[in-house]
Amino acid sequence: MLNEADITALAITLKLAFVSTLILLLLGTPLAWWLARTRWKFKFVPEAVVALPLVLPPTVLGFYLLLVLGPNGPVGGLMEATGGRPLAFTFTGLVIGSIIYSMPFVVQPLQDAFNAIGRRPMEVAATLGASPVDRFFTVAVPLARPGFFTAAVLGFAHTIGEFGVVLMIGGNIPGETRVASIAIYDHVEGLEYAHAHWLSATLLVLSFLMLIAVYGLNRRFRLVRQ
Numbered sequence: 001m002l003n004e005a006d007i008t009a010l011a012i013t014l015k016l017a018f019v020s021t022l023i024l025l026l027l028g029t030p031l032a033w034w035l036a037r038t039r040w041k042f043k044f045v046p047e048a049v050v051a052l053p054l055v056l057p058p059t060v061l062g063f064y065l066l067l068v069l070g071p072n073g074p075v076g077g078l079m080e081a082t083g084g085r086p087l088a089f090t091f092t093g094l095v096i097g098s099i100i101y102s103m104p105f106v107v108q109p110l111q112d113a114f115n116a117i118g119r120r121p122m123e124v125a126a127t128l129g130a131s132p133v134d135r136f137f138t139v140a141v142p143l144a145r146p147g148f149f150t151a152a153v154l155g156f157a158h159t160i161g162e163f164g165v166v167l168m169i170g171g172n173i174p175g176e177t178r179v180a181s182i183a184i185y186d187h188v189e190g191l192e193y194a195h196a197h198w199l200s201a202t203l204l205v206l207s208f209l210m211l212i213a214v215y216g217l218n219r220r221f222r223l224v225r226q
Contacts, residue, residue, distance in 0.1 A: 006199050008175055009183040016091070016166075016179060017159040020098035024106040024155050025148070027099070032110035033136065051108070053101045062168025065097050069169065089171045094179070097169040098159045106155040113147020114140060146218055157210045160203060 002010070035047060053061060069087040070076045076086035087093040117140060125135045141148070163181040170177030172186070180199055187196035 036114035058164030113144035
């Protein structure tokens, strides 16, 4: 069974996934909309930046985040100089790392959903006098609803499975930065396979259910549109 430390690690993981996904949706939605609508010929540059975590080793990203957010880095040093605490090895640091690492799993589904809408519905809404903001919230967002759901679930699930980034930027502080993936590693390293099994099985079932929800609801959305 899960012990108290594992339950705490799981709670931190779920909290991290929820906070990171919420921020990613807030930041990723306008970015995905711009990428889907812009005609800028160098659009591939920001698209490559967004997709970089897909190919970049997590430890590389975590290392550079550690340099930036640590006490000797520009952000961490500024925080310390103003009386704050460097963001490395804090929950806030974990959130920052998770946002960057899970960015493509949120932005790309949203961009695909906005691309699938096409320009015709927006042009029709414009001829009816709808402002750009009205067109976005009353036309684009409802039509892209499956993309929002997919982005939210994938971003949440991907954050749950993070290891290299959270280990580099957050360390292994019980009750603060020790997430489930790190707890599993600790159990295996200590030959505590029973505890590793229970925690791994919990994450396996949770991840599987989230993917079932994505595929099931996307199928439902397709049937409704038909």
